[in-house]
Amino acid sequence: xxxxxxxxxxxxxxxxxxxxxxxxxxxxxxxxxxxxxxxxxxxxxxxxxxxxxxxxxxxxxxxxxxxxxxxxxxxxxxxxxxxxxxxxxxxxxxxxxxxxxxxxxxxxxxxxxxxxxxxxxxxxxxxxxxxxxxxxxxxxxxxxxxxxxxxxxxxxxxxxxxxxxxxxxxxxxxxxxxxxxxxxxxxxxxxxxxxxxxxxxxxxxxxxxxxxxxxxxxxxxxxxxxxxxxxxxxxxxxxxxxxxxxxxxxxxxxxxxxxxxxxxxxxxxxxxxxxxxxxxxxxxxxxxxxxxxxxxxxxxxxxxxxxxxxxxxx
Amino acid sequence: xxxxxxxxxxxxxxxxxxxxxxxxxxxxxxxxxxxxxxxxxxxxxxxxxxxxxxxxxxxxxxxxxxxxxxxxxxxxxxxxxxxxxxxxxxxxxxxxxxxxxxxxxxxxxxxxxxxxxxxxxxxxxxxxxxxxxxxxxxxxxxxxxxxxxxxxxxxxxxxxxxxxxxxxxxxxxxxxxxxxxxxxxxxxxxxxxxxxxxxxxxxxxxxxxxxxxxxxxxxxxxxxxxxxxxxxxxxxxxxxxxxxxxxxxxxxxxxxxxxxxxxxxxxxxxxxxxxxxxxxxxxxxxxxxxxxxxxxxxxxxxxxxxxxxxxxxxxxxxxxxxxxxxxxxxxxxxxxxxxxxxxxxxxxxxxxxxxxxxxxxxxxxxxxxxxxxxxxxxxxxxxxxxxxxxxxxxxxxxxxxxxxxxxxxxxxxxxxxxxxxxxxxxxxxxxxxxxxxxxxxxxxxxxxxxxxxxxxxxxxxxxxxxxxxxxxxxxxxxxxxxxxxxxxxxxxxxxxxxxxxxxxxxxxxxxxxxxxxxxxxxxxxxxxxxxxxxxxxxxxxxxxx
Numbered sequence: 091x092x093x094x095x096x097x098x099x100x101x102x103x104x105x106x107x108x109x110x111x112x113x114x115x116x117x118x119x120x121x122x123x124x125x126x127x128x129x130x131x132x133x134x135x136x137x138x139x140x141x142x143x144x145x146x147x148x149x150x151x152x153x154x155x156x157x158x159x160x161x162x163x164x165x166x167x168x169x170x171x172x173x174x175x176x177x178x179x180x181x182x183x184x185x186x187x188x189x190x191x192x193x194x195x196x197x198x199x200x201x202x203x204x205x206x207x208x209x210x211x212x213x214x215x216x217x218x219x220x221x222x223x224x225x226x227x228x229x230x231x232x233x234x235x236x237x238x239x240x241x242x243x244x245x246x247x248x249x250x251x252x253x254x255x256x257x258x259x260x261x262x263x264x265x266x267x268x269x270x271x272x273x274x275x276x277x278x279x280x281x282x283x284x285x286x287x288x289x290x291x292x293x294x295x296x297x298x299x300x301x302x303x304x305x306x307x308x309x310x311x312x313x314x315x316x317x318x319x320x321x322x323x324x325x326x327x328x329x330x331x332x333x334x335x336x337x338x339x340x341x342x343x344x345x346x347x348x349x350x351x352x353x354x355x356x357x358x359x360x361x362x363x364x365x366x367x368x369x370x371x372x373x374x375x376x377x378x379x380x381x382x383x384x385x386x387x388x389x390x391x392x393x394x395x396x397x398x399x400x401x402x403x404x
Numbered sequence: 405x406x407x408x409x410x411x412x413x414x415x416x417x418x419x420x421x422x423x424x425x426x427x428x429x430x431x432x433x434x435x436x437x438x439x440x441x442x443x444x445x446x447x448x449x450x451x452x453x454x455x456x457x458x459x460x461x462x463x464x465x466x467x468x469x470x471x472x473x474x475x476x477x478x479x480x481x482x483x484x485x486x487x488x489x490x491x492x493x494x495x496x497x498x499x500x501x502x503x504x505x506x507x508x509x510x511x512x513x514x515x516x517x518x519x520x521x522x523x524x525x526x527x528x529x530x531x532x533x534x535x536x537x538x539x540x541x542x543x544x545x546x547x548x549x550x551x552x553x554x555x556x557x558x559x560x561x562x563x564x565x566x567x568x569x570x571x572x573x574x575x576x577x578x579x580x581x582x583x584x585x586x587x588x589x590x591x592x593x594x595x596x597x598x599x600x601x602x603x604x605x606x607x608x609x610x611x612x613x614x615x616x617x618x619x620x621x622x623x624x625x626x627x628x629x630x631x632x633x634x635x636x637x638x639x640x641x642x643x644x645x646x647x648x649x650x651x652x653x654x655x656x657x658x659x660x661x662x663x664x665x666x667x668x669x670x671x672x673x674x675x676x677x678x679x680x681x682x683x684x685x686x687x688x689x690x691x692x693x694x695x696x697x698x699x700x701x702x703x704x705x706x707x708x709x710x711x712x713x714x715x716x717x718x719x720x721x722x723x724x725x726x727x728x729x730x731x732x733x734x735x736x737x738x739x740x741x742x743x744x745x746x747x748x749x750x751x752x753x754x755x756x757x758x759x760x761x762x763x764x765x766x767x768x769x770x771x772x773x774x775x776x777x778x779x780x781x782x783x784x785x786x787x788x789x790x791x792x793x794x795x796x797x798x799x800x801x802x803x804x805x806x807x808x809x810x811x812x813x814x815x816x817x818x819x820x821x822x823x824x825x826x827x828x829x830x831x832x833x834x835x836x837x838x839x840x841x842x843x844x845x846x847x848x849x850x851x852x853x854x855x856x857x858x859x860x861x862x863x864x865x866x867x868x869x870x871x872x873x874x875x876x877x878x879x880x881x882x883x884x885x886x887x888x889x890x891x892x893x894x895x896x897x898x899x900x901x902x903x904x905x906x907x908x909x910x911x912x913x914x915x916x917x918x919x920x921x922x923x924x925x926x927x928x929x930x931x932x933x934x935x936x937x938x939x940x941x942x943x944x945x946x947x948x949x
Contacts, residue, residue, distance in 0.1 A: 129744075129746060130744060130746050130747045130748075133741045133742065133744060133747050134747075134749075136738070136741050137741075137742070137749075137753040137757075140738060140753070140757050141753065141756045141757065143812065144756060144757050144758075144759055144760050144812065144816070145756055145759060147760075147768065147771050147772060147775060147812070148759055148760075148763060150771065150775060150782055151767075151771045161780070162774055162777060162780040162781065163780045163785070165774075165782070166780075166782050166785045166786050167786075208504075209504050209505035209508070210505065212501040212502070212504060212505060213501060213502050213505045213506075215501055216497070216498040216500075216501035216502050220497060220498045220501075222497075222498040225498070228502070232509070234935065235509065235513055235514065235517075236513075237869065237931060237932075237935045238513070238517060238928055238931060238932075239873050239902075240512065240513065240516070241873060241875055241902060241906075242520070242873070242902065242905065242924045242927055242928065243513075243516040243517055243519070243520045243924065244905070244906065244909065244910075245520060245523060245905075245909045245917045245920050245921050245924065246516040246517075246519035246520040246523060246921065247512065247516050248909075248910075249519070249523065249528075249917070250515075250516060250519060256471070257464075257467055257468060257471060257473070257476075258464065258467065264565070271508065271511075271512065272512050274505075274508040274512070275508045275509055275511060275512020275513045275516075276512075276513065277505050277508055277509070278505045278506070278508075278509050279509075282505070306446075307497060308446055311501075332764070335764055336764055336765050336766050336876060338766055338875065338876050338879065338880075339875055339906060342910075343910060346566060347565070347566060354764075354766045354876075357766075357767070357770065358766065358770060358879075358880055361770055361773075361774065362883075369774060372770070373771075376767045376770070376771065379764060379767065380763050380764055380767055383762065383763075383764050384759070384762040384763060387761075387762035388755065388758075388762055391758065391762075391820075
């Protein structure tokens with residue numbers, strides 16, 4: 091036990107020594123180094139290789155976003171020039187409504203996430219707490235319908251929305267409200283299933299106690315259950331938010347005007363030909379778009395992993 | 405099925421909120437308790453919300469009355485009635501919680517699914533995207549010729565919501581506005597510059613530069629003079645003065661024929677969705693008709709479409725399976741590597757390795773597309789010292805590139821999942837096996853891996869399903885390319901089924917909604933078969949109770 095902690099303490103210094111090839115420091119006790127390497131040292135080599143693989147594209151996009159020169163070729167010399175010019179360019183250029191895209195994405199993804207959680211929680215509550223005819227059938231059909239992604243029906247969605255737009259222009263093509271409604275079509279499904287599993291872990295005796303105290307179902311739901319299941323609500327909200335930020339197909343079909351579009355649609359069109367695109371402005375836009383999502387994700391990652399595996403690992 | 409369900413559930417009801425059968429007295433008591441606990445506020449909220457909904461529905465009905473959409477009116481009435489019935493009643497408790505989500509589910513998942521099937525049986529698409537009346541007026545306006553003694557109309561080009569409009573001042577000083585879809589209608593609130601109307605509220609007047617930039621669209625624009633297509637239309641060759649044009653086609657509604665007055669050719673409506681001459685020549689645009697299984701027959705038998713469909717299907721499976729396999733094995737390997745308690749800095753490695761998963765995926769694909777660019781990308785220019793490796797433009801290499809990028813995108817997820825699953829396997833198993841003399845590899849292969857697969861298998865199926873329709877990666881990395889020039893539909897060698905549907909429907913010169921929907925239905929069928937098999941295999945749904 092003691093020996094492992096000692097060798098463990100050596101790790102941090104020796105990692106560097108091994109990777110830079112400066113292993114001579116340890117030649118005094120080569121046997122120990124070999125053993126250390128077989129036990130944990132090689133794991134650090136794997137780790138470093140993987141970090142290079144996983145972080146490299148991100149460093150590349152960060153570097154080119156700081157590069158005042160616009161083209162893709164100009165971005166190849168990493169961190170050769172550092173400045174905020176491209177950030178200023180994408181935020182102020184009259185041809186690129188980046189701030190609109192950003193605001194649109196936040197509005198659409200934010201409202202979709204909140205509404206998805208609310209609709210999903212309502213359904214999960216009834217499936218978890220009530221027994222009624224067609225309950226099992228309902229649960230199974232929701233899971234099965236969800237197997238067919240909305241993007242397969244994108245033609246029908248487009249035609250439906252264009253018809254709705256003829257009657258009610260505020261809900262049809264080119265409106266955020268319309269897009270949010272389409273996304274809410276997927277509010278049940280996997281989300282309900284995830285939440286349903288979590289709701290089941292809250293003991294029914296809590297409901298009963300509240301009921302004896304005179305609370306009705308609505309009060310139990312809003313004031314007791316929703317608080318107890320807050321972690322899964324956060325996970326579903328975050329997954330829905332990230333999913334909506336990434337969604338391209340439906341958004342590209344429904345949002346027509348550049349000012350109405352979301353980041354996924356706008357930024358994709360911006361670099362549809364990387365040769366001529368203002369690559370560093372795109373990178374600046376990508377960095378700004380990714381930072382809030384990444385911050386949220388890393389902050390909540392423990393819960394996300396728990397939520398992802400909750401459905402399957404029992 | 406339903407009877408067993410009920411049997412299963414009755415056993416549990418004793419513990420749950422609602423006992424199987426309430427006596428009327430108990431039911432009343434529980435209703436009173438419910439009402440008392442809700443209080444006046446809940447009732448008020450309910451009344452206000454339902455009132456708003458009913459008001460909206462009423463508005464919608466009035467609008468729809470104007471459009472004579474009887475079927476839709478019926479649906480709105482029935483749906484609103486049902487919602488009121490559910491929320492005003494004392495019982496139907498589960499319905500109160502399920503209705504909001506189910507409404508969206510029914511419209512935007514179930515209905516559009518059925519609608520997709522319907523479109524798959526029509527010829528909907530470019531050239532066939534309206535009713536017969538619309539086709540007639542479009543044809544008439546496409547064959548316009550200038551009336552020789554037409555007066556000159558003063559014209560201003562306006563734009564609204566991406567549509568070009570003409571603001572017309574006729575020689576008498578009357579002002580009217582219209583566009584390609586809506587005939588000229590009089591307006592009285594135009595702004596004048598001298599005798600000519602130059603601006604209108606709610607519209608944007610195009611500047612001279614904008615007129616130059618859009619001159620093609622403006623010269624092509626023809627605004628019907630009235631609802632009757634035989635009255636002709638107004639067109640402007642220069643964006644400032646307009647002339648009256650009438651059609652060289654003559655429509656005979658009774659006979660269902662179009663006659664070209666210049667050549668004398670007669671085009672007849674023979675049930676193919678377009679006016680067709682005796683020699684088979686079609687006048688386009690036609691209109692939308694139900695063509696039965698034509699699209700499916702084309703997809704499955706037409707050599708030039710079936711070829712792409714087959715290789716796209718194969719590649720879709722290869723892509724999804726290889727993606728799941730590579731990400732899972734790399735993730736599992738890393739989970740094992742970093743599951744050693746003695747190792748320092750595991751948290752540090754972990755956070756840096758899941759960064760690709762946190763970065764929005766559509767951006768990752770675009771960034772990789774830039775890095776893999778053949779002539780300017782970082783990989784060729786810097787890493788390979790100026791090589792010209794066609795990462796995204798060679799059919800085979802593009803597939804490899806997609807798999808590499810998807811490995812980058814997907815391994816952190818598998819790493820996280822496998823780490824979680826590994827840690828939930830009790831250490832005692834390993835100790836017991838080691839005591840019995842098992843080597844580490846045998847312990848892993850015979851004990852840990854099977855246990856791990858039990859918990860991870862559903863996630864692997866989900867991951868397969870996700871990649872099967874991983875549109876973003878394909879579309880943003882290669883756009884399906886390189887393009888298969890021999891195919892009549894816009895399809896490339898790295899397209900998967902879903903990106904092919906999108907391209908057939910929304911890109912290229914002709915949009916074929918009918919064929920795209922037929923493809924969708926074929927994918928539905930494939931997904932359904934996979935779903936049934938995987939559910940049978942994992943018995944995933946049997947746990948639901």
